[in-house]
Amino acid sequence: MLELLVVLLILYLALVVHEQGHLWALKWMGFPVATVALGGPPWVWRKRVGETEYRLGLLPLYAFVKPGERFSTASPWQATRVYLAGPLFSFLGAFLGLVLAGILTGNGEVLVRGISTFFLVPWILGENLFLLFSGGLSREDMGFVAFFRGGAEMVEGGVVKALGFWTVLNMILGWFNLIPLPPLDGGQVWLSWVRGRYRDAVVTWSVIAGLVFVATLMVVALGFDLGLLGR
Numbered sequence: 001m002l003e004l005l006v007v008l009l010i011l012y013l014a015l016v017v018h019e020q021g022h023l024w025a026l027k028w029m030g031f032p033v034a035t036v037a038l039g040g041p042p043w044v045w046r047k048r049v050g051e052t053e054y055r056l057g058l059l060p061l062y063a064f065v066k067p068g069e070r071f072s073t074a075s076p077w078q079a080t081r082v083y084l085a086g087p088l089f090s091f092l093g094a095f096l097g098l099v100l101a102g103i104l105t106g107n108g109e110v111l112v113r114g115i116s117t118f119f120l121v122p123w124i125l126g127e128n129l130f131l132l133f134s135g136g137l138s139r140e141d142m143g144f145v146a147f148f149r150g151g152a153e154m155v156e157g158g159v160v161k162a163l164g165f166w167t168v169l170n171m172i173l174g175w176f177n178l179i180p181l182p183p184l185d186g187g188q189v190w191l192s193w194v195r196g197r198y199r200d201a202v203v204t205w206s207v208i209a210g211l212v213f214v215a216t217l218m219v220v221a222l223g224f225d226l227g228l229l230g231r
Contacts, residue, residue, distance in 0.1 A: 006162065007151035012038065014093065014169050015063040018177070021089030022065040025082040032068030039063065079192035083185040090174030094118065097167035101160050114167060121171045132220055143224030181210035 016038065026033050033052045040059030047054050051068065067074075067082070074082070098114035132142055140146060154165040177185040187210045195203050223229035 003152035003155045004148055006155045007148055007165070010151070010155075010162070010166050010169065011061065012063075014090065014166065014173055015061075017093040017170070018086045018090045018173055019063045019065045021085035021087070022082055024089070025085035026065070026067055026071070029074075029078055029081070031071050031074065031078075031082075033065060034068045035064070035066035037062075037064050037066075074192075076192045080189050083188040083192070086185050087174040087177050090170045090177070091118070094167045094170035094174070097163045097170065101163040101167070104160050104163070117168075118171055121175050125172065125175055129217075133216070143221050145225045179213075181213050182207050183210055183214065 019036065019038075023033060023036060035053050035055060037055040037057060039055075039057030040062040041057050042059075043055050043057045045056040071079075071082075094114075098111050101114075102108055102110040128142075151165050151169075154161045179186050180190045181187040182191055187206065191203060191206060194206070220229060
């Protein structure tokens with residue numbers, strides 16, 4: 001039970017780091033921030049500080065930073081920097097995990113192997129998404145239950161293993177968000193460049209495709225958990 005709580009804590013800390021990137025970029029460029037949320041509705045806590053409302057919600061595995069209305073005047077380059085700041089902070093979080101693991105183990109090769117893994121994650125992620133939607137993964141490998149089980153096993157192995165889980169989680173979070181489908185960060189970058197330059201249908205269908213992708217991913221993962229999908 002304690003291991004699962006640690007996994008949940010690490011997961012939410014990774015989400016906070018990711019959203020901190022967006023928050024930092026918005027404030028650095030002088031754009032107001034309307035909402036900072038950890039979790040989703042229903043909301044259990046709200047507090048306004050200046051022009052920003054902070055929220056805690058019961059919907060798990062979710063977080064977001066909502067810019068103020070003036071962000072609609074941002075140039076595509078400004079929007080790109082804001083949306084890419086989230087994945088960048090995730091990658092920095094992963095790098096910090098590698099450095100700490102290297103210090104604790106006294107093994108500099110940890111950093112080298114970690115950086116090698118970083119560049120392999122997009123390929124591994126793409127391959128697993130293909131296997132996920134094609135039903136080629138086993139029920140032991142996919143789904144929310146498998147994620148928490150695997151995370152708990154790593155955390156149970158001690159601090160260095162927990163840092164490994166933190167590092168891999170941040171790598172995946174960063175690369176996954178670069179997929180060019182909204183509402184993911186890569187999709188938001190895409191929208192910031194096509195909005196106003198192409199027909200509204202392009203924007204509309206991009207949003208629909210992204211929402212269908214995310215919703216399908218959630219449904220398929222639940223299907224694995226319920227034993228309806230997978231080998």
